[in-house]
Amino acid sequence: MERAYRYRIYPTAAQESLLRCTMGCVRLVFNRALAARTQAWYERKERIDYPASSAMLTNWKKQDDLSFLNQVSSVPLQQALRHLQKAFSNFWAGRAKYPNFKKKHHGGSAEFTRSAFRFKAGRLYLAKCDEPLPVVWSRPLPDGAEPSTVTVKLDPAGRWHVSLLVNADIAPLEPVDRVIGLDAGISALVTTSDGQKVTNPRHFNQHYRRLRRAHKALARKQKASRNRERTRRVVARVSAKIADCRKDFLHKLTTKLVRENQTVVVEDLAVKNMVKNHKLARAISDAGWGEMVRQLTYKCQWYGRTLVQIDRWFPSTKRCGTCGHILSKLPLSIREWTCPECGCVHDRDVNAAHNILAAGLAESRNACGADVRPERDGS
Secondary structure: OEEEEEEEEOOOHHHHHHHHHHHHHHHHHHHHHHHHHHHHHHHHOOOOOHHHHHHHHHHHHHOHHHHHHHHOOHHHHHHHHHHHHHHHHHHHOOOOOOOOOOOHHHOEEEEEEHHHEEEEOOEEEEOOOOOOOOEEOOOOOOOOOOOOEEEEEEOOOOOEEEEEEEEOOOOOOOOOOOEEEEEEOOOEEEEEOOOOEEEOOOHHHHOHHHHHHHHHHHHHOOOOOHHHHHHHHHHHHHHHHHHHHHHHHHHHHHHHHHHHOOEEEEEOOOHHHHOOOOOOHHHHHHHOHHHHHHHHHHHHHHOOOEEEEEOOOOOOOOEOOOOOOEOOOOOOOOOEEEOOOOOOEEEHHHHHHHHHHHHHHHHHOOOOOOOOOOOOOOO
16 A cells, blocks of 8 residues: 655755745746636636646747746646645545645645656655755655655744655554444543543643743734744744644554554534634644544554444433433543443543443444434523
8 A cells, every 4th residue: 555654854945946936936837726626617617727727838938928837847836736635536526625826935845657756776866966965764665665745844843754656565463352432532532442541642732931922022023024034934843843743642542552452433513613712712622633534544444443433423422431421511621420320430531531441342343323323402
């Protein structure tokens, strides 16, 4: 299966100039094509597809004021049009919002296919570039793997990365006789069905003071000045530090869960709807529940594990794991509760993890029905 390997690169001055020029051209082509598509739809109700956009790019290269598009490789420009076509396909299918224009201060990326790069003896050569990219090979590629796509990216913090997409054979892990249910939370990031709780590291709160000071300094700088650009990078570096810490923690957690369990059961949480609660939006976003489920999904697929997602309306928290009684209300402030039917005392999160596991096992065995998603009397 296809797998991407990401590395840090430190391009020379000439390489950085060429890469920045390439990303600028990619951004220009993407924005011009997006503007042309939008104008064509609002004025003539016409949809411009990829072949028409490619013909527009050919005409742009012939114009005197856009002749610099010929100085960079044509492959990243064509890939930008393909990405725009995919974005519109997702929009018309209802899977995504309308595409946005690319901005310079967000960094940029350029994708090179096989015809625009050369990988030889552990060295990566890009089109229009004579010297190999100085890649920090933090981990080796699989033996005999040849990259099919190379993507060079500049993040807002000014760091350069390259991603190599290769076809790799991933050996599945040895089967184990263990299943687990996971309940995502804020105080405890994950509560397992066997009673263990993983404390939420709250990475945003750890760097909140630095980020707040940096944002205040940015607000005081004059727009379009060098000081403002310098301070913007400080803000971007602090934000990147928070994101890197969060992703590193989630990678270690999900890898541990996949290695130790054959079946992992989670809830299908609607995070986009949950963050509309302004009192909990920052805490929910900092927890990274969506990223955790995403990592569990592809890691279970890689290593031969089973991931089960139960319905988001299943009352895992309000349901008694002993007798099945469902409470009408259970505020977030109540962490322990006693079942009025059987008198069993439940820890809120542990009980929810037990119910999630039971519902997931029932669903995986095709034995689920009204118990997994009970009928609701009201809204």
